[in-house]
Each structure stands twice: as structure tokens, then as C-alpha cells.
Amino acid sequence: QISKVVAREILDSRGNPTVEVDVLLDDGALGRAAVPSGASTGTREAVELRDGDPSRYLGKGVLRAVNAVNGEIASAVLGLEASAQSEVDNVLIALDGTANKSRLGANATLGVSLAVAKAAAAAAGEPLYRFLGGPEASLLPLPLFNIVNGGAHADNPLDFQEFMVAPVGAATLADAVRMGSEVFHTLRLSLKKAGHSTAVGDEGGFAPSMSTAGEVLSFVTQAIADAGYTPGKDIAIALDPAASEFYRDGAYHYVGEGLARSMPEHVDYLAGLVASYPIVSIEDGIAQDDLAGWKLITRTLGARVQLVGDDVFCTNVSLLREGIAAGIANSILVKVNQIGTLTEMLDTAQAARAAGYSVVMSHRSGETEDTTIADLAVATGCGLIKTGSLSRSDRTAKWNQLIRIEEELGSAARYAGASSLTSRP
Ligand code: PGA
Ligand code: ZN
Numbered sequence: 001q002i003s004k005v006v007a008r009e010i011l012d013s014r015g016n017p018t019v020e021v022d023v024l025l026d027d028g029a030l031g032r033a034a035v036p037s038g039a040s041t042g043t044r045e046a047v048e049l050r051d052g053d054p055s056r057y058l059g060k061g062v063l064r065a066v067n068a069v070n071g072e073i074a075s076a077v078l079g080l081e082a083s084a085q086s087e088v089d090n091v092l093i094a095l096d097g098t099a100n101k102s103r104l105g106a107n108a109t110l111g112v113s114l115a116v117a118k119a120a121a122a123a124a125g126e127p128l129y130r131f132l133g134g135p136e137a138s139l140l141p142l143p144l145f146n147i148v149n150g151g152a153h154a155d156n157p158l159d160f161q162e163f164m165v166a167p168v169g170a171a172t173l174a175d176a177v178r179m180g181s182e183v184f185h186t187l188r189l190s191l192k193k194a195g196h197s198t199a200v201g202d203e204g205g206f207a208p209s210m211s212t213a214g215e216v217l218s219f220v221t222q223a224i225a226d227a228g229y230t231p232g233k234d235i236a237i238a239l240d241p242a243a244s245e246f247y248r249d250g251a252y253h254y255v256g257e258g259l260a261r262s263m264p265e266h267v268d269y270l271a272g273l274v275a276s277y278p279i280v281s282i283e284d285g286i287a288q289d290d291l292a293g294w295k296l297i298t299r300t301l302g303a304r305v306q307l308v309g310d311d312v313f314c315t316n317v318s319l320l321r322e323g324i325a326a327g328i329a330n331s332i333l334v335k336v337n338q339i340g341t342l343t344e345m346l347d348t349a350q351a352a353r354a355a356g357y358s359v360v361m362s363h364r365s366g367e368t369e370d371t372t373i374a375d376l377a378v379a380t381g382c383g384l385i386k387t388g389s390l391s392r393s394d395r396t397a398k399w400n401q402l403i404r405i406e407e408e409l410g411s412a413a414r415y416a417g418a419s420s421l422t423s424r425p
Pocket of ligand 1: 039040042240242310
């Protein structure tokens with residue numbers, strides 16, 4: 001039974017305030033969870049409540065969400081069974097009473113929801129991945145390592161937000177991490193040699209002052225080869241252009257190149273990149289409001305490439321169902337804070353897989369030392385995860401947790417490799 005709920009304001013990886021929640025049970029078990037925060041957010045995400053008080057944290061304080069947890073929410077969940085996750089989450093949803101968690105804040109509800117799950121796992125004496133996923137939970141996900149940052153995550157001219165490498169040919173998760181790290185460091189040397197900055201962006205990937213995706217992809221493909229791997233076979237490439245960020249008035253505005261591409265030209269350009277580089281996955285290649293664009297890219301590339309919907313679905317089961325009915329994308333990114341409770345995220349993931357869409361577990365660009373999503377990836381058996389680069393503790397914390405889970409599973413552990421991708425290279 002939940003006996004105490006305490007929230008506080010802590011810092012995320014960008015130095016902005018965020019919510020952390022402790023849930024204590026009457027048997028002494030403790031669950032602690034910290035809430036992440038996005039920069040390139042979808043317009044239909046659940047609401048992250050910020051104080052807007054300019055005298056604190058430049059308006060970004062989260063004391064309203066903290067007070068909601070310590071007051072109203074604590075009163076409503078005290079005495080509930082922590083192991084009854086969906087019951088607790090339904091209380092949170094009903095108490096908030098809005099469609100997008102705008103009254104209490106999704107940062108308030110999510111902190112409680114995840115801390116309750118972790119407290120229940122602690123009380124059961126089980127690791128979170130097994131408590132939620134059962135004894136069969138043994139699939140270690142294919143990592144998508146974000147080694148070059150652009151868009152809203154860096155101050156360079158790159159229009160595309162994320163350039164990722166995926167060790168599809170690794171034998172184990174620990175091997176995949178090693179291969180990713182080797183490519184990361186090999187890329188660092190080649191950038192340095194070419195006179196580029198090796199400073200990193202919000203997710204720990206390099207943020208060189210390049211202006212085209214092609215230039216980055218050439219460097220990344222070469223770094224894969226220079227590290228001793230075969231591009232495509234051992235290590236493939238994934239993109240998140242986060243296209244909602246540079247789409248306006250019906251066109252895609254490439255600031256780095258100083259030109260705009262019409263929707264069909266933009267899809268053509270992406271298809272050209274797929275033809276030239278070993279790209280197996282594209283997330284948000286199309287803007288959230290460009291339904292015609294989503295239909296065209298799915299028709300054009302959907303049979304070959306994993307097309308992941310992030311902003312367009314917002315981890316929201318209704319938006320996902322609309323997308324499935326419209327025949328767009330073949331994969332969904334799930335971010336717990338886009339929807340605000342663990343139960344709703346799990347429902348969305350399940351609906352996606354039932355429709356044959358793959359599921360990518362995801363961090364946000366603003367993270368903390370909290371590693372819950374590593375466990376959630378294994379618990380759901382989704383087989384895919386993106387949680388940033390191979391530097392900065394807010395990112396490596398998740399990779400390290402997956403290494404620990406793989407070790408703990410021992411001979412039961414299986415590494416997903418390319419098996420969970422919806423792409424058919
Ligand atoms: P965000 O970026 O956390 O800044 O939204 C991640 C993503 O777009 O996938
Ligand atoms: Zn995205």
C-alpha cells in the first residue's frame with residue numbers, strides 16, 4: 001500500500017528544473033522516478049506544466065506540478081495498492097480530468113506513475129523489467145545511438161536533428177555498446193582531423209558545423225568502415241530529421257542549404273539519401289501536420305525502410321489508431337512523458353504491435369540519471385531503443401543499465417539485432 005508520496009524540483013541534463021517523485025509503501029519499499037523533458041515537442045503531447053514565474057528558473061520552474069503531487073495527487077493515491085498500476089493510473093487520469101493532463105501536468109502524473117511501478121517492483125523484490133514484463137522478458141533492444149546532433153538539439157546549421165548508428169550485426173547488447181563507442185570515437189578523430197568542432201549537443205552526439213545531411217552521412221558511414229565494420233551489415237544508420245521543426249506553409253525549409261523543398265521534393269530527397277547510405281529507419285521524416293506527406297513517404301519508402309512516427313503520434317493511442325487507419329508510418333516512437341502514465345504508454349505500444357508497427361522506446365533530449373526506460377524496453381520486449389549518444393551520463397546511464405540487465409539474464413538474454421526493425425533492407 002502507498003503510504004507516502006513526495007515530489008521535489010531537481011535539475012535535468014540541460015540544467016532546467018524537472019519533477020522527481022518518491023513513493024513509499026507501508027512495507028518500507030521505495031520507488032523514485034525523475035521526469036524527462038523534450039525540446040522538439042509534438043503539438044499534441046500531454047502538457048508539461050511549467051510555472052511561468054519569471055522570477056524563478058526563467059519561468060521554467062515546476063513547483064505547480066510538485067505541489068500537485070504533494071497535495072491533491074498524494075491524497076488520492078494514499079492507501080492504494082502499488083502493484084495495481086492501471087488502477088493507480090486511472091485515478092491520476094480521472095483526477096486530472098482533462099484530455100491532455102493540462103490541469104495537474106503530465107510531469108506530475110508521470111513522476112507518480114513511474115515511481116509507483118518502481119516501488120511495487122522493489123516490494124516484490126524483482127527488477128523492474130521482470131516485474132512488469134514477467135519471466136519471459138529477456139529481449140535486449142537494438143540501440144539507436146545518436147552520434148551527430150542538429151536541429152533543436154544543437155546550435156549548428158544542421159536541419160536534421162539526429163543521425164544514429166544501429167549495431168544490427170552485434171552478438172549481444174554489450175557488444176553493440178562497444179561497437180557504438182568505437183564508431184563514436186573514430187568519428188571524433190575524423191571530425192577533428194577535418195577541422196570540425198568535436199563539442200557535443202544535447203544528446204551527447206557531435207554537433208559539427210555542417211550544413212547538409214549528406215556531409216554528415218558521409219562522415220558517419222566512413223567512421224563505421226574506419227572502425228572496422230561493414231556499413232549496413234554490421235552497423236546501419238537511422239535518422240530523425242524531426243521535420244515538424246522545419247516545415248511551414250506547406251514546404252520544408254532547409255536553412256543549412258538556404259532553400260525550401262516542396263513536400264514531394266522533400267520525400268524525393270529522403271529517398272535519395274536512402275539510396276546512397278545504409279539507412280534502415282527514418283523517424284519524423286515528415287511533419288506532424290503533413291498527412292499527405294506521411295502518405296507519400298509511406299507509399300514510397302514504407303516497404304523498405306522503418307518509418308517511425310514521433311510527433312505525429314505522441315504516444316497517444318487515438319492518434320496512433322487514426323494513423324493506422326490512414327496507412328501512415330510502420331513504427332511508433334514511445335516516450336512516457338508524451339502521454340503521462342505508464343499504463344497509457346503500454347496500451348499504445350500494445351496497439352502498435354497488434355497492427356504490425358514496431359515500437360521504439362525513447363528518452364527525451366532533456367534527461368536525468370533515471371534509467372527506467374531501459375527496463376521498459378526489456379519489459380515490453382519492443383526490441384528497439386533510442387537514448388542518445390555514447391557520452392554524457394544522462395545517456396550512458398541507460399546503456400549501462402541495459403548492460404546490467406543483460407548480465408543478470410545470463411544465458412536467457414537474447415539480443416534483438418535487426419529482428420525488431422520493420423525495414424526490409
Ligand atoms: P525531444 O527530441 O526530446 O527534444 O522531443 C527527441 C525526438 O524528437 O525524438
Ligand atoms: Zn523524434
